[in-house]
Amino acid sequence: MSTDTSGQANEQPISLETGQTAENGAARTLALACLLVLTASYVSVLYGVTQVVGGSRALITLVAVMLVGATVLARLIRPWTAAALALAAAGVGFAYYLTSAGVDPSIVVTAADTIVSDTVALATGLPLLQMVQAGIWTLGFVPAPVFLSWYLAVRGRYGLGVVPGGAALGFLVLTGDAGTLVTVVGTLAAIGAVAAGELERRGGSIEQADLLAALFALAIVLSLSVTVVPGQPAAPTHLAQGEPGTLEATLDTAPQRSGIAGAVELSPAVRFTVESDQRSYWRTGVYDRFTGDGWVRTGRSSRYDGRLASPPNSDETVEQTITAETKLGVMPVAPQPIALEGDVTRRTTVSGHGQPRPETPLSAGESYTVVSAVVDPDPVALRAAGTDYPDAVTDRYLQLPESTSSEFRSQTAEITADAQNPYETAVAIERHLESSKEYSLSVTKPDGNVAEAFTTEMEAGYCVYFATAMTQMLRAEGVPARYVTGYTSGQQVDDDTYVVRGLDAHAWVEVYFPEHGWVRFDPTPGDSRDAVHTDRLEQARDADTESVDTEESDDVPVSDEPSDPTGNEPVEQPEPDPNEPTDPNDSNNSTSTTQGNETNETPSNPATGTNGGDSTNDGPLVTITRETAALGFVALVGLAAGARRTNATTRLRHTLELYWHGRRHDPDRDAERAFTRLERLLARQYRPRRRSESVRAYLHALSRTADATPIDPRTERVVDYYERATYGNGVSRAEADDAIAIVDDLARARLPIVGWLRRDG
Numbered sequence: 001m002s003t004d005t006s007g008q009a010n011e012q013p014i015s016l017e018t019g020q021t022a023e024n025g026a027a028r029t030l031a032l033a034c035l036l037v038l039t040a041s042y043v044s045v046l047y048g049v050t051q052v053v054g055g056s057r058a059l060i061t062l063v064a065v066m067l068v069g070a071t072v073l074a075r076l077i078r079p080w081t082a083a084a085l086a087l088a089a090a091g092v093g094f095a096y097y098l099t100s101a102g103v104d105p106s107i108v109v110t111a112a113d114t115i116v117s118d119t120v121a122l123a124t125g126l127p128l129l130q131m132v133q134a135g136i137w138t139l140g141f142v143p144a145p146v147f148l149s150w151y152l153a154v155r156g157r158y159g160l161g162v163v164p165g166g167a168a169l170g171f172l173v174l175t176g177d178a179g180t181l182v183t184v185v186g187t188l189a190a191i192g193a194v195a196a197g198e199l200e201r202r203g204g205s206i207e208q209a210d211l212l213a214a215l216f217a218l219a220i221v222l223s224l225s226v227t228v229v230p231g232q233p234a235a236p237t238h239l240a241q242g243e244p245g246t247l248e249a250t251l252d253t254a255p256q257r258s259g260i261a262g263a264v265e266l267s268p269a270v271r272f273t274v275e276s277d278q279r280s281y282w283r284t285g286v287y288d289r290f291t292g293d294g295w296v297r298t299g300r301s302s303r304y305d306g307r308l309a310s311p312p313n314s315d316e317t318v319e320q321t322i323t324a325e326t327k328l329g330v331m332p333v334a335p336q337p338i339a340l341e342g343d344v345t346r347r348t349t350v351s352g353h354g355q356p357r358p359e360t361p362l363s364a365g366e367s368y369t370v371v372s373a374v375v376d377p378d379p380v381a382l383r384a385a386g387t388d389y390p391d392a393v394t395d396r397y398l399q400l401p402e403s404t405s406s407e408f409r410s411q412t413a414e415i416t417a418d419a420q421n422p423y424e425t426a427v428a429i430e431r432h433l434e435s436s437k438e439y440s441l442s443v444t445k446p447d448g449n450v451a452e453a454f455t456t457e458m459e460a461g462y463c464v465y466f467a468t469a470m471t472q473m474l475r476a477e478g479v480p481a482r483y484v485t486g487y488t489s490g491q492q493v494d495d496d497t498y499v500v501r502g503l504d505a506h507a508w509v510e511v512y513f514p515e516h517g518w519v520r521f522d523p524t525p526g527d528s529r530d531a532v533h534t535d536r537l538e539q540a541r542d543a544d545t546e547s548v549d550t551e552e553s554d555d556v557p558v559s560d561e562p563s564d565p566t567g568n569e570p571v572e573q574p575e576p577d578p579n580e581p582t583d584p585n586d587s588n589n590s591t592s593t594t595q596g597n598e599t600n601e602t603p604s605n606p607a608t609g610t611n612g613g614d615s616t617n618d619g620p621l622v623t624i625t626r627e628t629a630a631l632g633f634v635a636l637v638g639l640a641a642g643a644r645r646t647n648a649t650t651r652l653r654h655t656l657e658l659y660w661h662g663r664r665h666d667p668d669r670d671a672e673r674a675f676t677r678l679e680r681l682l683a684r685q686y687r688p689r690r691r692s693e694s695v696r697a698y699l700h701a702l703s704r705t706a707d708a709t710p711i712d713p714r715t716e717r718v719v720d721y722y723e724r725a726t727y728g729n730g731v732s733r734a735e736a737d738d739a740i741a742i743v744d745d746l747a748r749a750r751l752p753i754v755g756w757l758r759r760d761g
Contacts, residue, residue, distance in 0.1 A: 028156070031196035034189045035153040035161055039063075039146055041186030042169040045177050046138040049128045052291050053135040054402050062139060066146040074154035082151045086164075089143035122175045129177075129289060130256055132298045132352075132396060141168070158197030162190045241284070241329045241505075242267055247441070248505040250464065251285070251485040252330055258287050258295040258485055258507075260464050262445040266532070267502030268540035269547040272328060274490070274498040276320035278374075281508065281520060282332035282500060283486040286353035290472060292401045292449045295483050299352030304345050309354050310338045311517030314373040323367040325550060331356045332487055332500070334372040335510070336517060342368030353482070375517050382423040385513035389480055393512050397480035400472060401449060408452045412473040422479045426511045429473045430523045433466050439528035466524040467507040480512040484520075491553055499553040503536050534558050658747045667736035668725035674739040675722035678715060681747055695719055714742045 043063055050056040066089070073082065128134045145168035152161035169186040172178040178186070242248025247264040248271075274282065287295035320334050331348065333356060340348065340356060344366055347359040415432045419425040438460035446453035451472035454465045467483055474481035485507050490500035510518040537558050540548045658677055664670050679689060682702060689698040699719065703711050721739040725731050731739075 027196045027200035031158045031193045031200065032153055034193035034196060035149060035158065035165065037189035038162065038165040038169065038186050038193065039067075039149060041182050041189060042165065042172055042178065043142065043146070045172045045182060046128075046142055049138055049177070050135050051402050052129060052289065053399060055135040055139065056402055059138060059142065062142060063146050066143050067150050070147045070151040071154055074151050079152070079155075079157075082148060086144040086148040086151075089147060090140065092140075122171070125174070125176055126300065127176050127256075127296075128172075129291065129296045130298050130300075134298075153193070156197070156200075158193045162193050166190050241271070242502050246502060246505070247462065247464070248502045251505055251507055256297045258285055258297075258483070260294050260445060260450050260468065263442045264462065265441065266505075266536045268537050268545060269502050270325045270499055270550055270553070271487070271502055271504075272325055272332060272500050273323050273550060273552075274320050274332070274500060275323075275496055276318060276334065276498065277496050278318045278320075278334075279489045279492070279498070280318070280320070280334035280372075281486055281488055281506070281522075282322070282490075283335050283355065283484055284330035284332050284357075285485040286351065286355045286510070287483045287485070288353065288396050289399055290401060290451070290468070290483070292403070293445075295468070297351055297353065298396065301349040301351050301357070304340060304348040304350050304356060306339075308338050308340070308350065308356075311336045311373050311375055312515050314375055314517065316374040316376075317371055318374055319369060319371050321367055321369045324362040324364055326364050326547065328362040328366075329358065331358055331362075331368070333370045335484075335520065336373045336375065337370050338373050339371040340368060341370075342366075344368045373517075375519055377519060379423065382513050382516065382519065383421050385421075385423065385516055387422060387478075388514045389512065390514075393480045397482050397512060398475050398478065400475050403449065404472070404476070405449075405452055407456060408449075408472075409476050411455060412476045415473070416477055422477075422511070422513065425477050425479055426470075426474060426481075426509075426521050429470050430509075430521050433470055433523035434525050437461060437466065437525070439525045439532065441532065463507040463524045463529070467509050467522075470509045470521065470523040474509070474511060482510050482512075482518070484508050484510050491556065491558070493550075493552040493556045497552060499550055501537070501548070503533055659744075661740050661744065664736070664740070667733045668730045670736040671721040671725035671731050671739050674736070674743045675718055677743045677747065678718050681743070681750070682711075682715075685750070695723070712742075712746060714746075718742050 043059070046059060047056055050059050070082075073085070077085075122128070122131075128137065131137055145164040149161045149163075149165040152158075152164075166186075169178060169183065169190075173183055241252045245265055246267045248267060250259045250261045250264055252258065272282075285297070287297050289296040289298050314336075317338070318334055322332055331344070336354065337356065344358060344362060345356075345368065348356050349359055350356050412429070416425045416428045419428050437454070437458070439462060440460035441462050443458065443461050443465070446457065450465065451469045454461055454469045455473070458465070471481045471483045485505075487500045487504040488506045490498040490504045493499050506522075506524070508520060508522040508524070511521055512518055537548070541558075658680060661670070661673065661677070682698075683689065686702050686705070689695070693701070696719070699711065699715060718739045721731050721735050725736075
């Protein structure tokens with residue numbers, strides 16, 4: 001293959017040409033394979049996203065079409081035409097994305113603003129899964145880099161072919177979606193493509209192997225050092241509530257995620273108090289996208305501006321004042337909040353689901369007031385609500401992972417077979433989970449889809465599992481539902497006062513009904529949950545655990561049943577009519593009353609296989625993983641290759657020899673070595689000796705030009721010893737040692753610290 005003066009391949013397509021050597025053919029095959037690996041690296045990230053939101057088949061089909069099209073067109077069109085086609089494909093994809101997002105692509109300014117806004121948000125750390133239209137965005141993103149990268153590779157322009165693919169991978173690194181392994185593999189593949197292309201150009205020569213190895217290591221280091229900036233406005237990366245290992249910390253893992261863990265514990269510590277004339281669950285988080293092993297909140301938060309969306313047809317409101325009793329990283333509210341008051345609102349953001357959250361944690365004693373709309377929970381009205389859901393609701397709250405099994409769907413259909421409307425569907429699922437599963441905090445988190453595993457394999461779980469399963473079962477039946485975290489009402493200590501502890505942390509479900517809004521359902525068995533709650537609180541009180549009570553709750557006994565609004569006498573619970581579905585918002589319903597489970601979940605430690613919870617660790621402070629070891633090895637290889645390429649070892653050796661003569665052997669050889677050191681010193685201080693210049697002529701020339709720094713007269717003795725050792729009868733041991741001592745003194749005088757000490761003296 002010929003090249004132009006710039007070193008780039010010519011425009012001739014370079015498939016296996018006549019006369020091409022076997023080495024060149026192998027190098028070309030390797031380069032193309034590396035380009036495919038690079039493409040697979042970023043496509044795998046997008047594939048993972050579409051597995052959650054749907055569309056993986058469309059993605060793979062699109063990638064295949066782009067690869068085939070690029071292979072065919074590489075022989076037919078010029079690069080500029082290919083670039084135009086790639087941009088056109090991207091334009092069509094993003095126009096479809098904008099249409100799905102509710103933006104008219106024909107309005108150029110609005111469309112461009114939306115694309116730029118989304119791109120900036122992604123590039124500054126917004127993961128793809130937090131985009132509402134993530135699946136469609138991937139289909140708009142993937143055609144251009146795949147087509148252009150492969151087109152250039154087929155034409156033999158491997159270096160240029162790496163650029164679009166590398167840019168795509170780099171963008172996904174910025175969003176935080178590309179993990180370490182994918183990043184390293186993609187980076188190695190990119191450099192491998194360039195390296196193989198270089199080998200092909202040089203006819204299979206590996207004379208640049210050290211340079212390529214150094215570039216490999218450098219690229220890996222750079223690819224792993226990209227700083228990811230949070231994309232949310234002033235959003236903290238960690239506002240997890242509760243101690244690590246508790247249910248509480250599991251529920252509010254981070255501002256945009258809610259985790260699902262194995263065994264967890266309950267914290268009896270008081271978190272906040274509420275003054276409200278109506279009992280409620282206190283909501284802290286709303287999540288709409290299920291990944292299979294956790295929940296994600298899509299959309300971007302905005303600063304609270306005094307306005308919150310109101311549910312349809314809701315005239316009744318309830319006001320509550322929440323006071324933090326400890327550091328509080330969330331803002332509990334009674335659903336559905338429509339107004340906030342208090343100083344904390346100056347640093348409050350609101351999610352796209354209408355849930356407020358503080359930008360910085362509340363301190364003990366801080367308080368705020370919330371006005372919430374009360375959604376009518378009348379079963380008759382909810383049965384008649386129908387299924388005329390807004391597009392914004394169906395687009396966001398019907399998501400199921402693409403891998404959802406037919407067994408899960410068929411089991412759900414069997415459970416809801418007698419339901420005549422969404423309300424009865426929700427009640428049927430709620431009752432089934434309540435009656436078929438036990439309540440337990442000591443469970444092992446299953447692999448894969450947690451909702452499926454809980455419904456088909458597990459016999460027990462806690463609120464996270466119940467709420468996750470119910471949300472996904474409702475969605476499988478076409479009923480919009482979302483996963484909600486927060487706290488149950490807590491302990492009522494006065495007419496309108498509730499003390500809420502960490503052990504009240506809870507997860508439940510909200511179901512959407514047209515003309516009503518979001519209605520709460522709680523599939524977790526209430527009696528079992530309350531029993532665990534009561535037992536944990538009594539244990540903490542018996543042990544005089546700190547922060548378990550406030551002054552108001554200190555003397556209030558624990559009750560298994562909700563107290564009467566006017567006193568502490570238990571309210572007798574009527575026997576429910578088996579033919580009448582339970583009211584999901586009835587505060588006396590066992591599924592809606594008290595107790596959540598708090599807890600820091602103690603996820604299993606992958607290194608030990610044991611649960612956490614105890615911060616004591618007798619093992620090594622640093623655990624070296626295989627990944628770390630591999631990266632370390634790559635870095636060492638890169639350093640070694642870079643050192644060889646730059647002659648760093650030779651330069652270091654020569655530098656050391658200036659200041660240290662080494663072991664002494666034959667006097668003549670030592671005299672010659674001393675002169676060699678002297679010559680290097682003079683070359684550094686003045687100039688190197690020319691090839692045609694004798695030693696004496698060199699010294700004479702330096703003495704005439706060295707105005708500021710005269711040559712030390714002792715150099716004449718070193719030269720004399722050298723000439724006698726090389727051309728004469730040799731030198732004695734004492735003379736060789738004298739030459740060494742002179743050069744040692746001249747060399748060490750050039751050390752900065754020695755020169756400073758001499759001037760100071």
